[in-house]
Amino acid sequence: MSPLSCSNLCFSYDRKPLLTDIHxxxxxxxxxxxxxxxxxxxSTLLQLLLGLIKQQSGKISLNGSEIHSQKRREIAKxxxxxxxxxxxxxxxxxxxxxxxxxxxxxxxFELETEEDTEHINSAMAETDILHLKDRFVNTLSxxxxxxxxxxxxxxxxxxxILLDEPIASLDICHQIETLELIKSLSQNGKLAITALxxxxxxxxxxxxxxxxxxxxxxxxxxxVADGTPEQVLNHxxxxxxFSIQTDIIKTNNTISLANIKPFHPxxxx
Amino acid sequence: MLSNIRSIQSALLFLTxxxxxxxxxxxxxxxxxxxxxxxxxxxxxxxxxxxxxxxPNWQSSIILDVRLPRMIIALFAGASLALCGLVMQGMFRNxxxxxxxxxxxxxxxxxxxxxxxxxxxxxxxxxxPLFAFIGAGISLSIVYRVASTxxxxxxxxxxxxxxxxxxxxxxxxxxxxALSLSNWDxxxxxxxxxxxxxxxxTWDHVLIILPIVVSGFILLLFYSKQLDLLLLxxxxxxxxxxDVRRTRRNLLIISTAMVGASVSVVGxxxxxxxxxxxxxxxxxxxxxxxxxxxxxxxxxxxxxGADLFLNSFFAEQAIPLGVVTAALGAPFxxxxxxxxxxxxx
Numbered sequence: 124m125s126p127l128s129c130s131n132l133c134f135s136y137d138r139k140p141l142l143t144d145i146h147x148x149x150x151x152x153x154x155x156x157x158x159x160x161x162x163x164x165x166s167t168l169l170q171l172l173l174g175l176i177k178q179q180s181g182k183i184s185l186n187g188s189e190i191h192s193q194k195r196r197e198i199a200k201x202x203x204x205x206x207x208x209x210x211x212x213x214x215x216x217x218x219x220x221x222x223x224x225x226x227x228x229x230x231x232f233e234l235e236t237e238e239d240t241e242h243i244n245s246a247m248a249e250t251d252i253l254h255l256k257d258r259f260v261n262t263l264s265x266x267x268x269x270x271x272x273x274x275x276x277x278x279x280x281x282x283x284i285l286l287d288e289p290i291a292s293l294d295i296c297h298q299i300e301t302l303e304l305i306k307s308l309s310q311n312g313k314l315a316i317t318a319l320x321x322x323x324x325x326x327x328x329x330x331x332x333x334x335x336x337x338x339x340x341x342x343x344x345x346x347v348a349d350g351t352p353e354q355v356l357n358h359x360x361x362x363x364x365f366s367i368q369t370d371i372i373k374t375n376n377t378i379s380l381a382n383i384k385p386f387h388p389x390x391x392x
Numbered sequence: 393m394l395s396n397i398r399s400i401q402s403a404l405l406f407l408t409x410x411x412x413x414x415x416x417x418x419x420x421x422x423x424x425x426x427x428x429x430x431x432x433x434x435x436x437x438x439x440x441x442x443x444x445x446x447x448p449n450w451q452s453s454i455i456l457d458v459r460l461p462r463m464i465i466a467l468f469a470g471a472s473l474a475l476c477g478l479v480m481q482g483m484f485r486n487x488x489x490x491x492x493x494x495x496x497x498x499x500x501x502x503x504x505x506x507x508x509x510x511x512x513x514x515x516x517x518x519x520x521p522l523f524a525f526i527g528a529g530i531s532l533s534i535v536y537r538v539a540s541t542x543x544x545x546x547x548x549x550x551x552x553x554x555x556x557x558x559x560x561x562x563x564x565x566x567x568x569x570a571l572s573l574s575n576w577d578x579x580x581x582x583x584x585x586x587x588x589x590x591x592x593x594t595w596d597h598v599l600i601i602l603p604i605v606v607s608g609f610i611l612l613l614f615y616s617k618q619l620d621l622l623l624l625x626x627x628x629x630x631x632x633x634x635d636v637r638r639t640r641r642n643l644l645i646i647s648t649a650m651v652g653a654s655v656s657v658v659g660x661x662x663x664x665x666x667x668x669x670x671x672x673x674x675x676x677x678x679x680x681x682x683x684x685x686x687x688x689x690x691x692x693x694x695x696x697g698a699d700l701f702l703n704s705f706f707a708e709q710a711i712p713l714g715v716v717t718a719a720l721g722a723p724f725x726x727x728x729x730x731x732x733x734x735x736x737x
Binding site: 170173174175194195196197198199200202203204206210211212213214215219220223224226227229231232275276279 | 485613614615616617620621623624625627628630631632633634635636677678679
């Protein structure tokens with residue numbers, strides 16, 4: 124059974140259609156990249172899949188039943204989330220913040236058990252923040268904060284993890300490390316769905332890309348391509364949905380984009 | 393800021409000690425001179441069998457009917473305001489939020505005055521707190537609706553809608569007073585109630601405030617983890633399993649009930665709900681597991697302390713309690729605004 128899927132999903136903001144007729148099915152062990160131009164609705168789709176916002180029509184099923192009929196605690200055991208930008212103005216320690224990932228497993232007065240502490244520590248080790256354990260999160264750098272949030276999601280021990288631009292505020296080294304980490308999670312059987320802006324990194328790490336683009340009638344957006352990076356990132360899609368003209372270089376199993384130039388159909392036509 | 397558990401515990405212990413010593417002071421202090429041993433005997437007598445003793449009757453009635461209820465009300469009203477401020481600051485993720493700033497206190501006042509105006513307060517002692525609760529609830533939900541869209545609360549909109557709500561509530565309260573002037577009995581009751589404070593409070597008032605604040609505090613303890621998670625934002629809280637909508641609604645109901653209870657008994661006392669939680673958060677850190685008991689103690693100590701201060705140094709002038717808390721709190725509010733300017737801009 125697919126851990127997460129949706130059908131006929133439609134969502135509009137203030138009566139303006141944004142996402143229309145989305146059908147998706149995800150399998151455990153996949154590393155899925157959501158790509159698309161700004162405003163295409165990548166974040167919105169992630170929030171819909173998490174049940175954070177409610178669709179106008181259509182169905183999202185998590186482990187076979189509609190997500191909005193399930194309790195938040197139960198959903199949190201299945202889905203972990205790394206939001207796009209997170210302000211952390213309060214002085215929680217790194218450890219305390221990562222420990223919040225264990226919330227779905229603990230009652231109101233329960234303290235963490237040894238098992239919880241183990242998950243917390245291994246999440247911090249995997250994201251390389253053990254040395255920040257006792258630091259206050261409001262004093263950390265943007266990249267460090269991002270890794271703390273990812274660690275919190277890992278501590279949640281959910282089989283599916285959704286990430287909204289997890290590498291946007293990281294330097295190149297931590298970008299690669301974070302993607303490697305997500306890759307290894309998916310290789311260990313987790314489903315990872317990530318909104319990404321960098322097409323080269325998306326092509327290099329994801330085994331499935333989902334492209335969200337404008338409908339032909341300009342009424343909202345929908346899934347316009349879904350497949351391997353090679354299938355999705357072709358000249359036509361890149362020109363039409365990203366307005367770029369580029370060389371596509373194939374090496375071994377991956378493709379990469381080089382020599383990227385803006386492409387305006389009107390001037391060209 | 394204190395980070396290890398031991399120093400947090402000793403801070404809580406210090407607050408408890410302050411709480412106890414101020415309570416003792418509160419019962420000893422007053423225009424009539426009654427010794428500590430006399431007080432002890434009176435308390436013992438009232439708790440156990442009233443044996444005959446050489447304590448004059450007037451002394452025991454001052455202790456039991458004047459000072460004791462006054463002290464208990466001061467403690468619980470202060471605690472309630474500080475707890476509500478803490479909850480609102482957490483829910484709205486903003487240190488400027490508090491019952492008075494958000495117009496909740498004035499909403500409760502309007503409710504209470506409505507109860508007197510309609511004559512409901514003559515039917516039952518619970519009419520004033522009930523109406524105060526409704527007034528506070530309506531005000532808070534309007535401010536909350538206006539200021540938050542899709543779970544994001546805009547700081548400026550929140551504070552401004554609180555200002556507008558307060559203005560509306562105060563205007564409506566004045567209107568009711570003006571309308572009631574033709575009926576002097578009602579007008580007198582309204583004016584007497586509006587003065588607020590702790591003078592002339594009896595065990596009836598204790599019966600209103602004590603059960604609500606105690607049960608509210610116990611309920612809030614169940615939410616300490618959710619309050620921590622809400623501090624990080626709605627998406628964060630939802631993704632780790634907090635039912636944000638339900639939690640917000642329940643916290644709103646609990647804190648409104650507490651504001652309603654305290655306002656209906658002591659009137660609008662501003663800024664305790666703003667200052668106490670903020671200072672305690674600076675000292676103890678953001679974890680509500682410690683902040684909730686600390687605010688209970690801290691708010692109680694602050695209001696009782698302010699009352700003792702007034703009675704010791706300005707006993708003749710009869711300065712209202714709200715004046716002291718506002719005199720301390722308003723500059724503090726301005727200080728917070730200056731600090732926040734960087735975030736707001």
